[in-house]
Amino acid sequence: MIQFEKFTLGNGLRVIVHEDHSTPMAVMNIMYDVGARDEEPGKTGFAHLFEHLMFGGSVNVEDFEAPLQMAGGENNAYTSNDVTNYYIQLPAENLETAFWLESDRMLSLAFDEKSLEVQRKVVCEEFKEHYLNKPYGDVWFKLREMAYKKHPYAWMTIGKELSHIEEAKLEDVKKFFFKHYRPVNAIMVVAGNVNVAEVKALAEKWFGDIPAGEKYERSIPAEPEQTAPRRQDVHADVPLDAFYKCWHMSSRLEHGYYVTDLITEVLGGGGSSRLFQALVKEKKLFSSIECYHFGTIDRGLVAIEGKLIKGVRMEDAEKAVTEELEKLTRDGITDKELTKIKNKTEASIAFEDMSVLTRANNLAFYELLGDAALFNTDRDKYFAVTADDILQYSRTIFNENNSNTLCYYSNN
Numbered sequence: 001m002i003q004f005e006k007f008t009l010g011n012g013l014r015v016i017v018h019e020d021h022s023t024p025m026a027v028m029n030i031m032y033d034v035g036a037r038d039e040e041p042g043k044t045g046f047a048h049l050f051e052h053l054m055f056g057g058s059v060n061v062e063d064f065e066a067p068l069q070m071a072g073g074e075n076n077a078y079t080s081n082d083v084t085n086y087y088i089q090l091p092a093e094n095l096e097t098a099f100w101l102e103s104d105r106m107l108s109l110a111f112d113e114k115s116l117e118v119q120r121k122v123v124c125e126e127f128k129e130h131y132l133n134k135p136y137g138d139v140w141f142k143l144r145e146m147a148y149k150k151h152p153y154a155w156m157t158i159g160k161e162l163s164h165i166e167e168a169k170l171e172d173v174k175k176f177f178f179k180h181y182r183p184v185n186a187i188m189v190v191a192g193n194v195n196v197a198e199v200k201a202l203a204e205k206w207f208g209d210i211p212a213g214e215k216y217e218r219s220i221p222a223e224p225e226q227t228a229p230r231r232q233d234v235h236a237d238v239p240l241d242a243f244y245k246c247w248h249m250s251s252r253l254e255h256g257y258y259v260t261d262l263i264t265e266v267l268g269g270g271g272s273s274r275l276f277q278a279l280v281k282e283k284k285l286f287s288s289i290e291c292y293h294f295g296t297i298d299r300g301l302v303a304i305e306g307k308l309i310k311g312v313r314m315e316d317a318e319k320a321v322t323e324e325l326e327k328l329t330r331d332g333i334t335d336k337e338l339t340k341i342k343n344k345t346e347a348s349i350a351f352e353d354m355s356v357l358t359r360a361n362n363l364a365f366y367e368l369l370g371d372a373a374l375f376n377t378d379r380d381k382y383f384a385v386t387a388d389d390i391l392q393y394s395r396t397i398f399n400e401n402n403s404n405t406l407c408y409y410s411n412n
Contacts, residue, residue, distance in 0.1 A: 001376050002359060005196050006367075009203060011212035012184030016363050016372050017199045018191040020356055026092040026192035027356050030102055031364035033187075034180035035082040036159075037152040037220060037298070045159020046176050048079040049123050049168060054086065056115035059108040064101060071097040079157050082297045083368060089357055092193035096202060102188075103206035106181065111174050120165060127162050135238040136408060139305075143246055146230050147301055147404045151223040182213020187367045191360040223248070223299060231405040240287070240310060242408040243317050246303040247397045249293060253369060258381045259393040260293060260302055265341040266333055266390070267291035267324070268304070275304065278324055284309060285317050297369065302397060314407050325398045332391035345382050 004018040039046050054077065055064050068075055073090030088098040131137040140156060148154035159165055188207070190199045226248055250256025267275050268291025275289045289306030308317050352358045366375040396402075 002353070002363070004363060004372060006372065007200060009183065009208055011208065011210055012182075012215070013203070013207055013210075014187045014367060015199065015203050016187065016189045016367060017194065017196045018189065018356075018359060018363060019193075019195060020191060020359075021193050023192050023356055024092060025089055025356060026095045026098070026190065026194050027087060027089050027360045028095070028098040028102060029085065029087040029189040029191070029357075029360040029364050030106075031086075031187045031189075031361075031368055032084045032181055033185045033216065033368055034084055035080050036155060036157045037081050038180065038216075038218065039152065039155075041152070041155075041160070043164055043168070043172060044155045044161070045123065045127075045157075045165045046168065046173070047084055047180075048157050048159065049119060049165060050173070050176060050181070051077045051079045051084055051086075052119040052122055053115060053173065054105055054109065056119055057110045058105045059110050060104050061101060062110075064105070067097060068101060073097065080296075081153055081157055081294075083365065085361060085364065087357065087361065095190070095194060095198075096206075099202045099206040103210065106183070106186070106207070107210045109177060109181075111170060111177075113170055116168070116170055116173060120168065123158070123165050124162060127158050127165065131156070131158060132162070135236075136242060138234075139242075139244055139406060139408065142232060142234065143244060143301075143303075143404055143406055146232060146406070147226075147246055147248065148223055150221040151298065152220060153223075153296060153298065153300070178213065180216055183207065183210050184212045184215045187364045189360040189364045189367075191363070192356045220298065226402050226404075229400050229403045229405070231407070233407045233409065235409045235411055237412065238408065238410045239412065241308040241312070241314055241317075241410050242305065243286075243308065243314065243321065244303065244305045244406040244408065245318075245321065246301040246404050247399075247402045249300050249302045249397055250393075251299045252295065252297045253374075255381070255384075255389070256393055256396075259385050259389045260397065261295075262338075262341050262345065262382065262385055263328075263390055263394055263397070264291045264293055264302060265344060266328070266337060269341065269344065274324055274328070275306075275321070279306070279317075279320050283320055285312050285320050314409070318405075318407070325394075329391070329395045329398055332387055332394070335387060338385075338387050338390070342382055342385070346379060349379055349382075 071094035075088040077086040249260045286306040293302040294300045363372045
């Protein structure tokens with residue numbers, strides 16, 4: 001059970017304090033309620049571009065890194081389809097440095113053509129290196145477009161097309177910032193060797209005067225239920241044939257999310273999982289195979305992907321995957337298997353809880369979902385899953401009409 005206290009500033013900034021006096025460190029985590037799903041179809045990649053721009057300096061602080069390093073701190077950020085998150089970890093006695101830096105870039109980020117050009121170049125290079133020029137780099141561009149016809153999960157966080165980043169105008173970027181990066185759309189978690197009174201005082205001092213901004217009201221089209229299988233073949237200069245298949249699953253707060261999370265453990269949770277044992281070790285059809293999901297807030301995707309052993313026919317590999325799924329949807333799992341995956345999940349939750357940084361990030365995310373207290377009920381939600389749930393949900397998910405298949409053939 002993670003203890004915390006919450007309060008809200010007059011400008012709408014939600015603040016969560018988690019005291020842990022066993023560490024000399026403090027963490028400041030700021031999560032903005034904006035991700036790639038909030039972009040326009042013709043202007044994608046903005047949330048991720050913005051993550052980079054936030055490190056380009058503010059009106060008052062040209063170099064974000066130097067004062068932070070002098071305070072013994074480190075920082076980073078990430079963008080997903082759902083959220084944008086920034087975090088700083090530093091010795092607790094220097095906590096005010098984090099308040100100064102984060103409040104300054106929230107209030108007065110430096111918008112100029114030079115900063116935009118620098119970060120645009122960085123993001124374009126990342127796009128080319130990881131997605132355009134990397135073997136299999138375009139897989140999820142193709143699969144997302146295949147799986148989503150209405151919902152903006154149809155594009156990657158990096159953006160739908162390189163041209164969207166290349167052509168981003170300073171005015172567009174500014175507009176995006178003032179729409180989303182406001183106190184009323186942000187959650188701040190301060191964790192570690194801190195106390196509530198100190199955090200309240202610092203929050204009021206550094207963030208209290210920042211204009212609230214308008215609360216962003218999301219209006220995202222729901223993805224219609226998929227009623228027929230979709231598939232695509234790709235031929236490219238990659239080292240091995242690869243097989244990818246994904247299915248729509250429940251959204252983050254539904255019971256089905258927890259069931260599906262456990263299903264991915266049964267099928268793809270490491271060396272003892274069903275797919276690895278049957279298709280890598282026994283049948284020797286794949287050199288590697290995984291089953292995972294994206295953990296998205298709205299209805300997401302659960303996927304199986306594997307690299308084929310050279311000489312194995314795609315038809316045989318796909319048939320073997322189908323057979324494993326049929327076993328699951330016909331027979332379900334044993335109580336022993338269920339206990340094992342629940343224990344493994346509990347252990348991974350406990351391991352994550354050991355890090356103050358992870359706790360801070362999780363508290364912010366659950367607050368964004370509706371209430372930070374949800375964090376403390378996750379374990380119970382996994383333990384409420386029954387073997388029958390796994391049987392029924394696997395039948396719903398792994399319905400062929402709900403599937404999207406990509407067969408990736410090597411030209412070599």
